[in-house]
Amino acid sequence: MVKRTLVAISLMLAAATATVAAEPAKQAPATPAASTPAAQAAAPAQTAQAATPSAAAITAKALVPGAAVAPAKAAAPAKVKPNRAITMTMFLAIIGVTICVVVWAAKRTTSAADFYAAGGGITGFQNGWAIAGDYMSAASFLGMSGLISLYGIDGFMYAVGPMFSFIAILLVVAEPCRNAGRYTLGDILSFRAAPRTVRGVAAISTVTVSLFYLIAQMVGAGKLMQVLLDIPYRVSVIGVGVLMVGYVVFGGMKATTWVQIIKAGLLMSGTVLLAILVMAKAGMNPFRFFDAVVNSQFIQEHVRMNVLKDAVPKPGFHYGQRFMEPGLFLKNPLDQISLGIAWALGAAGLPHILMRFFTVPNAQQARKSIVIALFINSTFFFLINLIGFGAALYLTPQLISSVDKGGNMATLLLAQQMGGGAGSIGGDLFLAFICAVAFATILAVVSGLVLAASAAIAHDVYVNIIKNGQADQHTQVRTAKITSLCVGIIAICLGLAAEKENVVALVALAFAVAASGNFPAIMLSLFWKRFNTAGIVGAIVVGTVSAIGLVLVSPNMTYPQKIADDAKKVIVALEKKQATGAVLTEKDVTALDKARADFKKNEGGTSMVGLKAPLFPLKNPAIVSLPLGLFAAVFGALAFRNRRAEDMFDEVEVRQITGLGISGASDH
Amino acid sequence: MAGATINWSEVAQHPKYIELKNRKRNFLFGWWIAASIYYFMLPILAGYAPDLFKVKVVGVINFGYLFILSQFVVAFFVAIYYTRVANDFDRLTNELVKAVQ
Numbered sequence: 001m002v003k004r005t006l007v008a009i010s011l012m013l014a015a016a017t018a019t020v021a022a023e024p025a026k027q028a029p030a031t032p033a034a035s036t037p038a039a040q041a042a043a044p045a046q047t048a049q050a051a052t053p054s055a056a057a058i059t060a061k062a063l064v065p066g067a068a069v070a071p072a073k074a075a076a077p078a079k080v081k082p083n084r085a086i087t088m089t090m091f092l093a094i095i096g097v098t099i100c101v102v103v104w105a106a107k108r109t110t111s112a113a114d115f116y117a118a119g120g121g122i123t124g125f126q127n128g129w130a131i132a133g134d135y136m137s138a139a140s141f142l143g144m145s146g147l148i149s150l151y152g153i154d155g156f157m158y159a160v161g162p163m164f165s166f167i168a169i170l171l172v173v174a175e176p177c178r179n180a181g182r183y184t185l186g187d188i189l190s191f192r193a194a195p196r197t198v199r200g201v202a203a204i205s206t207v208t209v210s211l212f213y214l215i216a217q218m219v220g221a222g223k224l225m226q227v228l229l230d231i232p233y234r235v236s237v238i239g240v241g242v243l244m245v246g247y248v249v250f251g252g253m254k255a256t257t258w259v260q261i262i263k264a265g266l267l268m269s270g271t272v273l274l275a276i277l278v279m280a281k282a283g284m285n286p287f288r289f290f291d292a293v294v295n296s297q298f299i300q301e302h303v304r305m306n307v308l309k310d311a312v313p314k315p316g317f318h319y320g321q322r323f324m325e326p327g328l329f330l331k332n333p334l335d336q337i338s339l340g341i342a343w344a345l346g347a348a349g350l351p352h353i354l355m356r357f358f359t360v361p362n363a364q365q366a367r368k369s370i371v372i373a374l375f376i377n378s379t380f381f382f383l384i385n386l387i388g389f390g391a392a393l394y395l396t397p398q399l400i401s402s403v404d405k406g407g408n409m410a411t412l413l414l415a416q417q418m419g420g421g422a423g424s425i426g427g428d429l430f431l432a433f434i435c436a437v438a439f440a441t442i443l444a445v446v447s448g449l450v451l452a453a454s455a456a457i458a459h460d461v462y463v464n465i466i467k468n469g470q471a472d473q474h475t476q477v478r479t480a481k482i483t484s485l486c487v488g489i490i491a492i493c494l495g496l497a498a499e500k501e502n503v504v505a506l507v508a509l510a511f512a513v514a515a516s517g518n519f520p521a522i523m524l525s526l527f528w529k530r531f532n533t534a535g536i537v538g539a540i541v542v543g544t545v546s547a548i549g550l551v552l553v554s555p556n557m558t559y560p561q562k563i564a565d566d567a568k569k570v571i572v573a574l575e576k577k578q579a580t581g582a583v584l585t586e587k588d589v590t591a592l593d594k595a596r597a598d599f600k601k602n603e604g605g606t607s608m609v610g611l612k613a614p615l616f617p618l619k620n621p622a623i624v625s626l627p628l629g630l631f632a633a634v635f636g637a638l639a640f641r642n643r644r645a646e647d648m649f650d651e652v653e654v655r656q657i658t659g660l661g662i663s664g665a666s667d668h
Numbered sequence: 669m670a671g672a673t674i675n676w677s678e679v680a681q682h683p684k685y686i687e688l689k690n691r692k693r694n695f696l697f698g699w700w701i702a703a704s705i706y707y708f709m710l711p712i713l714a715g716y717a718p719d720l721f722k723v724k725v726v727g728v729i730n731f732g733y734l735f736i737l738s739q740f741v742v743a744f745f746v747a748i749y750y751t752r753v754a755n756d757f758d759r760l761t762n763e764l765v766k767a768v769q
Contacts, residue, residue, distance in 0.1 A: 153732055153733060153736070156733075156736055157710065157711075157714060157736060159736075160707070160710055160736060160739045160740075163739070163740060163743060164703075164707045164739060164743055166743065166747070167700065167703045167704070167707075167743055167746055167747075168700060168704075170746075170747060170750060171696045171697075171699060171700045171703075171746075171750065172696055172697065172700055286729075287726065287727045287728075287729070290727065290728050290729055291727060291728055293728075294728040321722075321724075321728060321730075324728060324729070324730055324732070324733060325718065325721060325722045325730065325732060326714040326715075326718055326721050326732055327714070327718055330714070330715075332715075333711060333712070333714070333715020333716055334715075336711035336714065336715055337708065337711045337712060337715070339711070340707065340708055340710070340711045344704060344707060344708075364754075364758060367750075367751070367754060368751075370747075371747045371748075371751055374743060374744075374747050375744070375747075378740045378743065378744065381740075382737075382740060650676045650677045650679075650680040651676035653680065653689070654674075654676050654679045654680055654685065655676075657685075657688060657689055657692060657761075658679070658685070658688070658761050658764060658765060659761065659765075660674055660679065660765060660768075661674055
């Protein structure tokens, strides 16, 4: 009965994942603003570029409204051109070092505790770097600085969520989970509930969240490598996939942690160096630096033309100062609050982060690791803000958006510039170094995700549900390795299949599911006496399903009718221009052809779930799905009272507060 | 297993345990809620009071930028303060563990 239900739920979630992943890539329609006569007249010397689908949408929010206007000096579309020989050498060096780590870790990985939790032998300091590394993904390293370079302070506001999520983790999640758990989310939740049901649900949730995140990372990785090394998308996805599977299968948590620590160290060095170079250029004076940003001609023009779309400048309006004010990118306050909830609570429910608390020997070390991670990440996000503004100041937003519309190449371009410019040895070296760091970042983050997903399948489903907890160490480790291999292969296949898909929704989804399902389940399990199996299942199922459901009908999805409508506007604008007798430029003709094709293809079309327009107005569902998950948790727990769970609360509480019996919980 | 010898409900009645539990709960949830309120002021104020964010404080640096930086400072403060208080909790926990074992 339980198994059948689980199979049904997992099929449903798999179908939902497939639906989201199969969503066609968002096509940025050519906006009329770039080709209207007014814009042309106002900026005769400038080349208006028709918007094309973003080449590397690594960041979750890489949607740029409007077309890029390149300054005259960057009329030819710019590209990041790393020196291939140097970059390849650095990539190989990173691969070499990490393989040494894996070989070293493989010899020390013999038991299940070694594989899932590095035998509890990671120190708080090391774990702090590893957790910080989990937060410093390619999306934050490349995407966030890009957002700042194009939209100013709004990009910086993004950094506060990840940084602040450590407060919830530090105060109410890390230590209790360390004391009450063992390897997985299922271990924490199943303590006083029906173990098989709860483990099954927790495993499905873990696999769902990790796969969402993993697909987004794989697609981002493939596209990034494609741009940087000029190798085909397939080759890069398979390459990243093979390395990631190798790290996990042979080295388990020990190798995954050390790869993450090495990467975090490299990333911080690169970030610090880049930020110092940026500030040195402004004489290490932040006031002078921001003064220069606000007074930059290019930034002012970018804000006026590309962001606010004021063809004629508003008299007395300081467009440069506007760059330092919110609202250029983040338009809907409710969406921001919802995103804030997803960050503040969701990060604490992400399985691959939870797993890291079990790699340290005790709660004190878990606490220390979070404090260290908080310091590292705050520093990182602060420096990213300087790098982002620095990129806007020294490269100009026009150049950045002409290379990649989402701004994802800003950090890389800036490294090249600060190293001495394109073609110089310093520029090539620094660019290659930052590329290699981005590569290491992707490898480290995907490995952690594969490990979390396979731990849920091998430890919760196979060992504890199918084998009823009766499996020797050798079988456990072997199962975990086989599962990791399978998860890795599935991730590679999904990554390949999703090349042209819109994966930006997946990251938002992972966090929303973690915040709405996992977080209430964990908190109430640890702190509420009456909580029980029904509550856990209610929280996870309702939280997950409502988050996925809301995203499916949200503006994250592609709505062909909207693309058709936008294309129609372009067609009307250009035909009007043609009717006045003006001769269309080559760009306009291309734009017109593209708009006509888009219109024909998308007219009358509906989104994945058959909608013409979004039903739910927000991109981030947590503000609705968290209350739903929480309600289901409380309702389920009260409707199906369970005496055993209530009687066992004393034990759970004493364990989580004091750490008593912790060796009992982590012995085999 | 060490856990087998522990009488959980007996520990749960221990006066030291009750003191530890209450102090931890008040401190942790109190600071968590306070810090969260401060954190959510950021999207709320940025969304509903954008004019406040535009007030220039030092040169071109405005309230909004400083408010974002203050979030980092608050997080640092909570983390450091908790690390200090936690030493106290650890001491209480150790006393309790010695008393019940």
